[in-house]
Amino acid sequence: MVTRGEVAAVIESTLDDRDVAWERGTADGSYVVTLPGTHKLKTLCNLVIGDHTLRVEAFVMRAPDEHREQLWAWLLQRNARLYGVAFAIDTVGDVYLMGRISLAAVTAEELDHLLGVVLTTADESFDPMLEIGFGSAIRREWAWRVARGEPLDNLKAFAHFAAPTAPTAPPPAAPPPGAPPAREPDAR
DSSP, rough: OOHHHHHHHHHHHHHHHHEEEEEESSSSTTEEEEEEEESSSSEEEEEEOOOEEEEEEEEEOOOOSSSSHHHHHHHHHHTTSSSSOOOETTTTOEEEEEEEEEEGGGGGGHHHHHHHHHHHHHOOOOHHHHHHHHHHHHHHHHHHHHHTTTOOGGGGHHHHHOOOOOOOOOOOOOOHHHHOOOOOOOOO
16 A cells, blocks of 8 residues: 555655646645646646545636636536546636546656646646636727737737727629629639
């Protein structure tokens, strides 16, 4: 049987060997790991050693302002493809990644894999989750910044749906009944 102390040693050496920022948590046998990302710039992941399992929990996003059911459906669909963790919500609707593995399964390779899944999932899911849950607020913020000439640097990921599109020409009017069909211009 693997002891909590042995698991703690694996966690600490794995995090140190991979130059991952970490500190001891407030509870005995807990760690706070900082995972740097690209879209979600930082994901804090708690590792908590229990009597039989290692619990993994990472905050991803606060409760959405809108389209909760659409976001929950999106998260459930993502869960079907995840390894070791799954999206979960708390009582107020904040979104987390949660998982558990047996203490006997905690190896350097497994911990590395699990933290990689947390980082990749939180980072790749962050922008789509914000679009679903905070799309109206992002559009308002975009318009406010444009109107005042403020920088849009941290909103660039949302330009595809927040930036107003250029006005398009109205479609040509339909020919009157009985008129000959329009000819295509010569392509010479």
